[in-house]
Amino acid sequence: MSVEKLAYLPGCPSEATALEQHMSTEAVFEKLGVELVELEEWNCCGAAEAEDQNLVYALNARNLAIAEKDNLDIMTPCSICYYNLARTNNALKANEELRAEIKGIDPSLEYNGTITPKHVIDVLVNDIGLEEIKSKLVKKVELKVAPYYGCYLGRPPETAFDDPDDPVLMDQLIELIGGENVPFSAMKTKCCGGPLMMTRGDLAFEMARKILETAKNAGADCIALACPLCGMMLDAKQPDVEKALNVKFEMPIVYITQLLGLALGIDSSKLGLQKNVVDTKKILGKVV
């Protein structure tokens, strides 16, 4: 295993709406023996709402700089944080002038491009590795799972670490822990609608419906995902989607770290499985 210690950027939803993602990420990495150092005083990455790239670069330079001081690569469980960190890293590495300009805003934004931003799934599969994880598994998670990747893991190409059309890393983790991936290729990387939730709720709900419906029709016990905005849209807003469109899914939505945590023998309450909005009790029965 090549990784022992990482800077950790939990991201804004970790403090409220995606608390269970934060809890399960910390628990899983502790179990895997990788120390996570939460980025002191981390700030918001600007998410999809910072459309001005200068703003994205400045906000994310600060987080990168904090991790660089400790000489640690920076890992985040949030797909949007990852995308913003990675594109900022690329831009600043390639452009000395931009680096100097951003440092000029405040000395704390001095970033020299010596570390690498990573998404949790990338670290799990490509850095820690399936073999290493396998050696620590104690339970089988015998679930039919719809692996949902969302937007920023396989695209845009500049920052992607998985295939843009048919990503596989989460599929591999699910198989590893004894799960079965249901046919889900058509929906794996379709947008959940999250960024439109507060301005065009009708479109967002329709986008979420397609994903939930496909998973249900494929016979999935749950959808596994890796992004807190997807989690908000598909889990926390699922009752609203059901009500607005007069449908019923009752589809449990879990973060991939929660599923992996179960297979590593971590207590479900430590993984925050009581915090997912759609009840997860029925899937716990299939962990043996």
Added chain:
Amino acid sequence: MIKTWELDPNFKNEILNELGGENLTACYQCSTCTLGCPITELVPSYNPRKIIQMSLLGMRTEVLSNPDLWICAICQTCTARCPQNVVVGDVLAVIRLLAEKAEEAGEIKIESPRPLFETAFLHTVEKYGRLYDIGLAMEYYPKREGSFIKGQKAMMDDYMAFGMRMFFKGKMGPLGGHGLLKGVLPSKIKQRDVMKKIFKWVEEKEKER
């Protein structure tokens, strides 16, 4: 019908000069961006290819006042699939920024509430260093609805049930055991002065445009 005498041939340069807009002229109108777009699937009028071609032709006012600009979900499928490496998602973001600027200058009127939403989101980041959901909603809804009372009602309609779920699941409020007002009050970083400086710098950069 295109009125050639009303075209602004410089419009494409406005886009080309912005971060993300650099490859605009490489577009050869194959429509791959539009065919894969999840929004086009739901709203057939939504057509990133057309927006790009109209921009290249210089149809400035038509492009900037196109309401479809504001229903892009920023999923980057178009960007990933473009065979010409046009960063389509970023081009659309640049056009949205130009539209906001045109609205400030009184040239166009944006009907979509999305700029209000993005501004309210970023205000909380500027103020606290992190996103504050409740602060965002408290600014956004009244502005969108045009009055405080109507705003409160719209917010309740959208988020009352959601808020209760967050409360009972212990993600916001005391039930999670993380503190009485967890998620209810903003999470603030100490170096908020740096946030102020960042937003000020961005504002200055915008003025240079």
